[in-house]
Amino acid sequence: xxxxxxxxxxxxxxxxxxxxxGCFGFGREFAKLxxxxxxxxxxxxxxxxxxxxxNPPPRIAETPSGMLNSVGLQNPGVEAFIENDLPxxxxxxxxxxxxxxxxxxxxxxxxxxxxxxxxxxxxxxxISCPNVKQGGVAFGTSPEGAASVxxxxxxxxxxxxxxxxxxxxxxxxxxxxxxxxxxADAVSLINTLLGMRIxxxxxxxxxxxxxxxxxxxxxxxxxxxxxWQAANAVNIPVIGLGxxxxxxxxxxxxxxxxxxxxxxxxxxYDPYAPVKIAEGIEQWMNDNGVKNISEIVGxxxxx
Amino acid sequence: MSYLQKQFPxxxxxxxxxxxxxxxxxxxEIASQAIAGQFVNIRTSHTLRRPISICGIDAExxxxxxxxxxxxxxxxxxxxMRPGDTIDLxxxxxxxxxxxxxxxxxVVVGGGIGAAPMYGVASVYGKNCAAILGFRDSADVILExxxxxxxxxxxxxxxxxxxxxHGFTTQMLENYLKENHVDIIHTCGPKPMMKGVKDIAEKYGxxxxxxxxxxxxxxxxxxxxxxxxxxxxxxxxxxSHVCKHGPxxxxxxLDFD
Numbered sequence: 001x002x003x004x005x006x007x008x009x010x011x012x013x014x015x016x017x018x019x020x021x022g023c024f025g026f027g028r029e030f031a032k033l034x035x036x037x038x039x040x041x042x043x044x045x046x047x048x049x050x051x052x053x054x055n056p057p058p059r060i061a062e063t064p065s066g067m068l069n070s071v072g073l074q075n076p077g078v079e080a081f082i083e084n085d086l087p088x089x090x091x092x093x094x095x096x097x098x099x100x101x102x103x104x105x106x107x108x109x110x111x112x113x114x115x116x117x118x119x120x121x122x123x124x125x126x127i128s129c130p131n132v133k134q135g136g137v138a139f140g141t142s143p144e145g146a147a148s149v150x151x152x153x154x155x156x157x158x159x160x161x162x163x164x165x166x167x168x169x170x171x172x173x174x175x176x177x178x179x180x181x182x183x184a185d186a187v188s189l190i191n192t193l194l195g196m197r198i199x200x201x202x203x204x205x206x207x208x209x210x211x212x213x214x215x216x217x218x219x220x221x222x223x224x225x226x227x228w229q230a231a232n233a234v235n236i237p238v239i240g241l242g243x244x245x246x247x248x249x250x251x252x253x254x255x256x257x258x259x260x261x262x263x264x265x266x267x268x269y270d271p272y273a274p275v276k277i278a279e280g281i282e283q284w285m286n287d288n289g290v291k292n293i294s295e296i297v298g299x300x301x302x303x
Numbered sequence: 304m305s306y307l308q309k310q311f312p313x314x315x316x317x318x319x320x321x322x323x324x325x326x327x328x329x330x331x332e333i334a335s336q337a338i339a340g341q342f343v344n345i346r347t348s349h350t351l352r353r354p355i356s357i358c359g360i361d362a363e364x365x366x367x368x369x370x371x372x373x374x375x376x377x378x379x380x381x382x383x384m385r386p387g388d389t390i391d392l393x394x395x396x397x398x399x400x401x402x403x404x405x406x407x408x409x410v411v412v413g414g415g416i417g418a419a420p421m422y423g424v425a426s427v428y429g430k431n432c433a434a435i436l437g438f439r440d441s442a443d444v445i446l447e448x449x450x451x452x453x454x455x456x457x458x459x460x461x462x463x464x465x466x467x468x469h470g471f472t473t474q475m476l477e478n479y480l481k482e483n484h485v486d487i488i489h490t491c492g493p494k495p496m497m498k499g500v501k502d503i504a505e506k507y508g509x510x511x512x513x514x515x516x517x518x519x520x521x522x523x524x525x526x527x528x529x530x531x532x533x534x535x536x537x538x539x540x541x542x543s544h545v546c547k548h549g550p551x552x553x554x555x556x557l558d559f560d
Contacts, residue, residue, distance in 0.1 A: 025525035029547075032305060032523075045527075053542050060518040060528040062351050062377075067520065074527045074542060206518075216350050268520045269346055271308055271393065 002285035003292040004278070006040070006260050008237045009160035009185035011121050013040040013095050013260060016293055017250065017278040020241050020264030021046050021099035021124065021164070022071065026085040027092065030271060038275045041095030043188075043262055044081075046126050048100075049107050051077040061197045061206040066216030066243070067265055068195050070209035073101055073129055078114055090119050097162065101126040105149050109156045116158035123159045125150065125184075128166030128191035129213075140166040140191075143178035150182040162239065165189040165230070167219075172226045173233035180234045188239035188262065189230060190223045216265040219243045224256045231257020231298055245273060247280025257298040306523065307332055308393040314366065316385055319445040322373040323416065324382040325358070328390055331365030338399030339423030340489075340514055340551045343369070344522035346391035347377040354519045354546070355381070356420035356491065357395065359449075370419035370445065396522050397550045400489050400512050402427040407486035410435060410479060412472050412500050414492020415443065420514055422446050424489045430454040433479060437472035437496065441465035473499035480507045489551075490514070494559065501554040511554035517545040524548075532558040 004015040014037075019030075021043040027036050036042065054074025061068040076084070078100070089096055098120040102108040108125065115123055127140035127149055139145040150163055163179040165172065167190035176187050192213025197206045205211070223242025231238045240258025244250050245266035253261050266273040281293065290296060315327040333343065337360045344352035359368035373382040384390060402424055409428045413421035418436045425432045432455040438444050439462045450457045459467030460475050468475050473496060479485070480503065490500045491514035504511035517529040524547030533543040533556045540558055543549065 023521070023526055025527070029521070029523040029525040033308065053540075054527065054530060056532070057530040057542075058518045059530055060351070060520050062349060065350060067350050069520070069526070069528060071527050071530075074530070265350065265520075268522075268526065269350060269352060271521075271523070 002282050002290065004282055004285075006294055008239070008260055009122070011095055011160055015040040015278045015281070016254065016260040017274045017281070018043055018095070018097070018239065018260060018262045019267065019274050020262035021126070023264040023267050026081065027089060030267070031092070033271050034275055035092075037093035038278065039094045040260065040278070041097055041121070042089070043097040043099050043124055045075055046073050046099045046101045046129060047075045047078050047081055047111070048073055048102060049078055049111055051075065051080065056208040058206060058208055059212070061212065063195065063197060063214060063216070064218060066214055066218030067268070068197060068207060068212035068214055069192070070207045070212035072209065078111055082114075082118055086118060086120070095121045097122045097124050099124040099126050099164070101129055105152050108149055108153050112153045112157040116156065120159065122162060123157050124162040124164050124188060125153060126164050126191075128164050140175070141169050143174045146175050147178040147182050150179045150184055154183040160185040162186040162188050164191055166191050167222060167226055167242070168194050173229045176230040176234045180236050184236060186237040186239060187230060187234065188241060190219065190226050190242040193219055193222065215243065217243045217245055220249060224253060227253060227258050228256040228300065244277070245270075247277050247284055250277050250281055251284060251296065254293070254296050255298070255300045257300070259294070259297050305336065306394055306396055308391070310389040310391050313384055313386055313388050313390055319370065320443050322382070323445055324371055324373070326369045326371065326381070326384060326390070327366050328369065328392065329366050330392060333392065333395050334360055334362050334365045334367050337367060337395040339402055339427060340399035340420055341395040341397050342550060343367070343392040343394030344396060344519070345381055346393075347380045349377045351377070351520055352393060352522060353377045353381060354396070354522055356514065356550070358419040358422050359426065360423055370416065372416040393522055397546055398548070400424050400514070400551050405429070406431065408484060409433075410476065410485050410488045412476055412488060412490040412492070412496070413437070414472055414496040415439070417490070417492030417514070418446055420491045421489065422449055425450060425453050425455050428455065432456070433458060433483070435460065435472045435475045435479065437461070437492070438466070439463065471499070472496060473503060476500060477503050480509065485509050487512070498559040501557065501559070504554055512551050513554050513557060514550045515545045515552060515557070516550065519546055522546045532560065534558050
């Protein structure tokens with residue numbers, strides 16, 4: 001019997017498949033298709049202290065094997081989430097990860113404090129949203145910036161703290177090390193890669209925000225490389241994401257060094273993707289005599 | 304409201320006009336609960352599903368009709384599907400038109416491919432309905448016989464005058480409202496046309512429902528991609544989502560800028 005269970009920073013997940021922030025809302029829409037307890041966990045839609053309306057449309061552009069988005073952290077604000085969505089989510093029998101974003105260190109700290117008072121299981125610090133001016137990514141693109149926000153948030157976060165890293169950087173290992181040194185319990189990567197498409201008829205960018213974040217299978221090799229580099233640099237768990245669409249991708253990501261994975265854009269073409277990936281991993285373990293999924297983490301044999 | 308995602312068999316396909324194809328899909332689970340104006344999100348080989356309005360619903364036979372215009376890689380692929388193929392649908396999605404009272408005197412205004420969802424609406428009202436359909440050219444006219452078979456009053460407009468009224472649907476609508484009592488207007492088509500319909504409906508004090516289109520990803524309200532500017536009750540602006548709060552909105556909710 002394959003043991004799918006993983007433990008991240010003291011939190012137990014029934015399987016290593018988590019839905020990625022921004023792709024799964026607060027879960028209600030997907031709960032009409034399958035019970036959320038099939039998931040290892042949910043990284044909830046990125047939240048801010050106060051309601052944000054997000055960016056003007058169009059917010060979506062298709063790309064070869066992927067997509068750009070410039071949603072811009074549209075969310076009802078943390079208090080509305082706690083009141084309207086958290087009680088329902090707590091009944092879904094899966095790990096809840098609150099993804100929090102801010103425009104200044106004080107906002108991040110207040111969010112972390114407030115979430116720490118709730119039944120959420122973990123906090124994911126979003127210092128990598130590319131679609132919001134002063135929206136986190138300013139902190140996420142240098143080791144010093146990332147360290148400075150984690151240092152302060154750590155004082156307020158009473159829950160295990162995941163830091164979600166941006167791929168739009170020169171040295172991912174240096175950033176991963178910097179946040180580990182300030183007390184991060186785990187890192188998750190990659191957030192989206194900054195991209196752009198132009199309509200050649202109108203000479204206008206397709207996205208009203210001009211640029212947006214690239215996700216989907218197109219980014220998968222970049223994500224594997226960065227997860228491998230980050231996992232080699234730190235001792236805390238790494239959560240791997242970026243373009244995962246099937247069980248083999250999740251296994252590859254775990255061999256690169258990820259202790260768990262997140263699935264995002266794949267859910268837009270196959271809403272059952274995270275469930276199928278979890279089932280596929282279990283099948284693969286049975287076929288390959290792997291008893292515990294954690295056995296494969298970081299087992300890539302580099303040349 | 305409930306939806307599902309599954310592979311369904313295609314029973315029939317037909318070319319209606321240049322680049323416009325009709326598919327009849329056997330999907331009893333969707334047909335039994337779908338409402339005119341709802342849509343399905345269709346999987347292709349590309350990353351994003353393609354949201355397509357439901358044209359006709361036959362709950363008894365368990366089929367829906369989809370009319371698709373090939374205007375890119377994804378819709379080209381859908382238009383190449385043939386009877387015997389299966390199609391991956393997620394649906395029925397969104398809120399349909401309010402067609403609960405079929406005794407009302409209704410006008411449907413469809414522009415181009417926007418005529419397709421208007422067929423589903425007109426089939427609820429039958430004789431109580433006038434259908435104003437606009438196309439660029441006589442060669443682009445679709446669903447003419449289908450609307451006629453419903454017994455509704457059919458008013459075709461073309462931009463170049465090669466069929467019916469030489470002019471826009473909005474001009475025809477205004478002429479119609481001057482001479483007829485109308486309880487409700489339903490519309491789908493290009494944005495400038497729908498904005499025009501909204502303005503005319505306001506001028507004549509007629510309730511108007513508009514089906515919106517926006518670049519979309521999940522189709523169910525999770526990703527917040529398909530934002531559309533709307534007005535709250537207090538008059539302030541916000542972003543609603545076409546897939547979940549729409550695609551059908553009351554005209555006064557919408558903020559065309």
